Amino acid sequence: AALTQFFLWTSESWFFVMAIDMLSSLQSPFTDYKSNVRRYHGFVWATGLLTCILLVSIPDFAGESEFGYCWTASKSKLRHDHSESSDSSETGNLWNLNFQSWLLFYIWLILYWVYAITVIFWAYRRLNSGLSETLRMRLRVLHSVTIYVIAIIIYWGLSFCIYVPFLVQGDERSSWVEQMMNFMITCKGYFDFVVWFQMNDFHEVSKKGKGKKADVDVDVDL
Numbered sequence: 001a002a003l004t005q006f007f008l009w010t011s012e013s014w015f016f017v018m019a020i021d022m023l024s025s026l027q028s029p030f031t032d033y034k035s036n037v038r039r040y041h042g043f044v045w046a047t048g049l050l051t052c053i054l055l056v057s058i059p060d061f062a063g064e065s066e067f068g069y070c071w072t073a074s075k076s077k078l079r080h081d082h083s084e085s086s087d088s089s090e091t092g093n094l095w096n097l098n099f100q101s102w103l104l105f106y107i108w109l110i111l112y113w114v115y116a117i118t119v120i121f122w123a124y125r126r127l128n129s130g131l132s133e134t135l136r137m138r139l140r141v142l143h144s145v146t147i148y149v150i151a152i153i154i155y156w157g158l159s160f161c162i163y164v165p166f167l168v169q170g171d172e173r174s175s176w177v178e179q180m181m182n183f184m185i186t187c188k189g190y191f192d193f194v195v196w197f198q199m200n201d202f203h204e205v206s207k208k209g210k211g212k213k214a215d216v217d218v219d220v221d222l
Contacts, residue, residue, distance in 0.1 A: 001062035002052040004071040005104060010048040011192065012109050015152055017044060019116040022145045026123055051104050061100050066167070067185060072100035109156070116149045151195045159184045 017040040024031055055062050055072065063073025123142050159181075166173060166181045 001070045001072070002056050004069065005055045006048045006052045008071075008105055009051050009108075010044050011188075012105075012112060012152075013044045013047060014040075015148060016112040016115065018145050018148060019112075019119045022123060022142055023119050026126060026142075055100075055104060065101065066098060067181065069185075072098055072104065074098045113149075113153065113156075116145070120146055120149060148195055151191070155184075155188070155191055 021036060021040065024036065060073060063070070065071040066074040120142070127142065162177065162180045162184055165177050169177060
């Protein structure tokens with residue numbers, strides 16, 4: 001449960017600090033990038049560790065999730081008592097939410113989205129208003145973060161569209177809904193992998209590196 005929470009939190013928190021880096025880059029183009037990266041790493045790993053400690057230290061928080069793997073307990077005593085008091089059915093779990101996962105992950109994920117979208121909107125408006133060439137060099141950062149934000153929103157949007165029928169059908173859910181939910185969970189790492197390579201554009205970097213090497217060879221021959 002702690003490892004699941006740690007990797008989920010740190011993955012989405014890095015998305016958050018990318019938006020922070022874009023904002024600081026536009027406000028202070030000459031900021032020390034290396035020192036900022038150290039602070040970003042400290043924030044991501046420290047908060048991830050803190051949420052892990054909270055998850056495992058609070059009684060009845062960790063356990064088997066509604067997805068079938070160890071994370072936040074979907075059948076905790078706290079949630080069970082709430083469901084009995086509200087007379088909810090066993091099969092309709094849409095409004096019987098796993099509040100542990102919302103407290104430790106989903107609420108923060110939504111806040112990260114809102115912040116990133118706000119920063120992107122502000123950044124595009126500022127860039128379109130006319131800036132110096134120094135600030136225009138930050139366009140690549142803005143482009144990368146925009147791609148990442150859009151990709152993350154698409155991924156979690158599709159996941160939510162499957163998550164709703166997954167909860168509504170409860171224990172009587174169809175096999176295709178369960179399989180689609182499992183697929184969306186397992187493909188998150190592959191999704192990040194593809195987006196990361198797209199953002200860094202290694203093919204263009206290798207072409208530029210070869211071009212520089214060729215220039216050096218010509219200079220030496222002359």
